[in-house]
Amino acid sequence: MSAPEERPAPTSRPSPDATSPYESAPRETSSHETSLHDYALSRHGIEPDGRVPARGYPLPDGPPEPSRPRLTLREAQEEVASALADTLADPDPVRAAAAVHRLVRSLVMPHRTLRACVIRLPLTDEAAARRTGRRLVRTGTTPAAVQVGLGLLSRLGEPEDAPWLTVLGLLKGFERPVVAALDRLDRQAAALLMLRTRVRDTALYPLLDAVEAGDDTAVLAALTGLPPDFRTLGCARRIAEAADLHRLLRAHPRDPALLARAAGLLHRMADQHDVRAEILDYGPATDAYETLISHADLLPATPGHRAVLLSIALDLHSGPAALLDWRPGRREALLDALGRLPAAPAPGDAPGEPAEGRRADWMARTGRQPFRVPPDGERLRIEVVAEDPADRNDVETRILVDGRPLVPALFGKGPGTSPERLLDTGLLRAGSEPREVRLAEAYCSEGCCGALYVTIRREGDEVVWGDWRGAVGPPPPEYRFDAAGYDAELERADRDRPWSWPARSTARLVADGLRERPDLLTRWDALPGWVGTAWDEPDTVEVYFTYWPGLAAGNRDREGPWLQFGWRIPQDGAPVGERAAAVLDRLASTDPKTRAQVRGGSREHAEALGHPWPERG
Structure with a gap:
């Protein structure tokens, strides 16, 4: 592979000798080749504004990526194991990396398949494989060889590997797997890379620049200075991780602007209109909720602030946030604190602002819903939740069993089905014949990413939910409910309609x-x-x-x-x-x-x- 004309690499390049003694050995590349790592550094160094293009820099010219449409995963795994297993046990990383460069030429498969097989490959010597993975990531000259190294470090990498992986993530085709690898090693680096390569909104650039410069004052100013209408859907967790929101909240717990931004980010992370609610993957979520709600009284009681706090209460009560690893009684205590906040003042007469009136009406109808204390021993609860109309006009049916919302726990690819479909049509009622019911559909469509189904049947004095279909993860258990209590809950949910305008x-x-x-x-x-x-x-x-x-x-x-x-x-x-x-x-x-x-x-x-x-x- 011919190297492009390069400028000197940026001085921030990590030193091989500083991270691993074996990197001082001679490289196996020839004088006319350059590693993908160095190529990425040089491309980044010559960009006039330092911005990474969408999805990363194009790879250097070379052979096209292989394609094998009929290749099964089992066949691919067998081929990769046969070609690489012995080599990855070689204690000499220089020799092993050179062998990988030769051997991958015979593996005719897409690079993502190759990487996935390496991640699953049984290893007899993980320390040797880690050394070879580092050598490939730092000095590999072909995409296939570097993907082998990335696969190894995805499972065996350590924090010292994060800077090298980050550089590779600047290249097209490497960003997503590198972000996945960094998520285990350095969440902030993963978030910065994801935002640099996927989000094109220039309003975010000052925040990213401040984080990379290590200027905490500038980070706080840039985070709180994001435009009020900045759309964080789909990247709220990454913004919080990049800015180290948890640390900022601990350092500035009484900053109203920061509290308002934190509230917006936490609510966005609990959004279910995506593959998975981000809040479930945000490590400091419970601490961030604690800090925010403990100081929520410092937020001015404006309709906007009270609306987002009410949305957070709904998230904690019946949404994905209820699934976090809460200490006993803490979630209930936080809901109680939110419920004691003063209500927002009623909006004045504003005939030209119907959206303001709709939001005020929503808060009046929904205001006490998340603060109702369920009866002791309640097994089944159906909560119909309308979202803040300033965000969207969706209404979903949330089903809680023993206080845990089922859809985000078992599916997590979209919100619950509308009450018009589940309640108004009587689909949830248990009759003499079993009935399969769709509880949720993926945000993109059932045909794309599936749906969650359960079969409802009546057995004597019990209603049984079982024969699940479409659940993510292990098969869900069978749930049994007292039939009289089940029917009473359906009747209550059908009558209780404050969510409807x-x-x-x-x-x-x-x-x-x-x-x-x-x-x-x-x-x-x-x-x-x-x-x-x-x-x-x-x-x-x-x-x-x-x-x-x-x-x-x-x-x-x-x-x-x-x-x-x-x-x-x-x-x-x-x-x-x-x-x-x-x-x-x-x-x-x-x-x-x-x-x-x-x-x-x-x-x-x-x-x-x-x-x-x-x-x-």
Whole structure:
């Protein structure tokens, strides 16, 4: 591999002799080759602004990465073991690294597969393998050989390896595995690398620069100075780790700006609209909650501050934060402290700010929910939780067994299913026949990352939840509930609806009416679809339906054209019941296609059926 024209490497490069005596031995690379480590340093040194491009610097020119679509993991593991097992036991790291460079040429497989096999490879001498892994990471000249070293240090690395791994993480294809390796060795280095290579928001740059400069005063100023609307979803934990939030809170526990930023980050970490709630992987989470809540009275009682503290209370009560390793009684004590904070003042008249009114209404409806003390011995609890409308308008059904929320404990890839699907339809009720119920779907979709299912059945005086499907980790146990108590809890959850606002209540009544009278749509050759509130206008009801010609006459052509329509119905101030009845009456008398817009199908189907296809910008 030819080395690019290089400038002198930055002086921050770690010294091989300072970290390991064997690094003073001659390198096995020839004079016209350079290690990937040195190449990454040189690329970083010549960047005019020192910024790392998205996903890292491109690798030097070389052979393309191998691809074997039909290769199974078992076959790959056998090939890697046969090629490398003996070499990785060689006590001489220079000789072993040179051999790895030769041997990996015969391993025709993607680099991520090679690395995964090395991580799983049985080793007869871990100390020898560690030395070889270091040699490959520091002096390896081909991506495949360096990936072998990365795989070894992912399982055997020590804190002294963190600087070398960090440099490799600047290269495309290495960032994700290096971050994973650093997570075990140096969380702050892992966070800095992830934020440098994945987050493109320039507002974050001053914080990253201050952390790398080791300037604590600048770190505090940059963290608290992030714009109020800075989106931390998906990277809140990494920001907290990079800034060492826990240490900052201990040093400045009475700084209102820092407390406000910590509150926002902790709540974002508990968000379930991702692969896994970040709070479960944030090591100092319980201490950070303790410090924040102990000084929460120092935050001005503004609607924004009280809203995020209420959201944190919901996280601690029934969300992922309830799963943290709490000392006995501490979580309950923190909830009690939050419950004793004074309420935010009611907003003034602001007709031009409907979002402020929605947030105030949410706090009024939700304000006491996380502070209710459950009855002693309560086995099953169903909490329907509406999120702060300033964030999103989602509502989820949280199921707690013995005080522990099931969905984040067993699935962790998305929030619980909506109450309209679980409660309003009676899916959670236990009947004479077993019923499989979807409790949660992955944030991306079931087809992408799965869903969590449980089979509910009644056995005499008990309701049984078992035959789980889609759970992450070991198979969940079978849960048994007293049938009378189970039914009573479902009834209570169905009646207790402070989470619902007028438009959502209207949508529920419309959906109930369409279930009871399906002819309201079939008479117009339409099938009912989703009914709810618009994601961008929570005070607007949306009714979706599919137009399929011939449906009313019973001669629907399943191969023929069809279209999906959406009908938006703004709230007009009328009582919920009257508004829902008016919508159903209109469906009975007027073809809804005259008021709705095409939302799905195809342009060809729209042209065939005489409807305009929406032009999207």
